[in-house]
Amino acid sequence: MTLSSILSAVVAKLLDKMIRIIAESSSANLVHLLLNLRDSSKFLVGATRSPNGTVEVIKGRDFHHSYLLAPVVNGVIRSRKECILADAGADSHFSNDLYVLANGAKSLLCLPILRQDEIIGILYLENTHTTDAFTAERTELLFILSAQISISIQNA
Numbered sequence: 001m002t003l004s005s006i007l008s009a010v011v012a013k014l015l016d017k018m019i020r021i022i023a024e025s026s027s028a029n030l031v032h033l034l035l036n037l038r039d040s041s042k043f044l045v046g047a048t049r050s051p052n053g054t055v056e057v058i059k060g061r062d063f064h065h066s067y068l069l070a071p072v073v074n075g076v077i078r079s080r081k082e083c084i085l086a087d088a089g090a091d092s093h094f095s096n097d098l099y100v101l102a103n104g105a106k107s108l109l110c111l112p113i114l115r116q117d118e119i120i121g122i123l124y125l126e127n128t129h130t131t132d133a134f135t136a137e138r139t140e141l142l143f144i145l146s147a148q149i150s151i152s153i154q155n156a
Contacts, residue, residue, distance in 0.1 A: 018149055025141055027107070027133040028125035032068055035121045035153070068124050069099050069108060076110045076122055083110045084139065087131040107133035111142060115150045123149070 015033060023031050071094070072083050085091050085108040088100045099105065105126050113121035123146050127133035134142075 014152055018145070018152065022123070022125070022142065022145055025145065026109075026125055026138050027127050027130065028109070029128055030068075030126040032124040033121060033149070034073065034124065068126070069094065069097065069105060071097070072108060072110045073122055073124060076112050077119060080112050080114065080117075080119060082112065082139075082143075084108070084134055086134075090131075104128045106131045109134040109139065109142065111146050113146045113150050113153075115154060120150060120153060 019031050019033060022028070022033075069088065072085070076083050085094065085105075088094045088097075088105045088108050094100050103126075105128055107127040107130060109123075109125045111123045112119050113123055123142065125134070125142070
């Protein structure tokens with residue numbers, strides 16, 4: 001076993017644990033952690049908590065091919081600010097979006113993960129069952145967890 005495969009296994013385990021904590025701490029039934037590669041401007045999916053509760057670590061997949069509302073992610077990348085949609089289906093910008101219509105996204109929260117003002121990742125959460133799922137208390141907790149993710153990724 002090589003050092004690189006050991007490190008990959010450690011990072012995969014770390015991502016798995018972080019995604020589980022986030023999913024359990026929020027009301028999200030879908031969680032994506034998108035990580036920024038230093039040698040590319042693209043964001044790649046790091047880990048996904050699927051609606052059935054399993055966590056799958058994925059490498060090398062462009063986020064546009066993932067199951068998420070890409071215009072929200074693009075907006076967070078550009079603005080470096082969070083986006084919270086209480087009801088994506090009722091939002092005039094997204095009510096006719098094919099993703100929202102096909103997947104029934106209701107509540108949505110998308111946070112940039114920053115390190116020294118550089119985006120190193122995006123935390124994307126959805127609730128397909130309830131509107132207004134991401135309360136102020138949950139959002140604050142997710143900000144704290146995203147800061148911990150930044151530190152953990154840097155240390156890993």
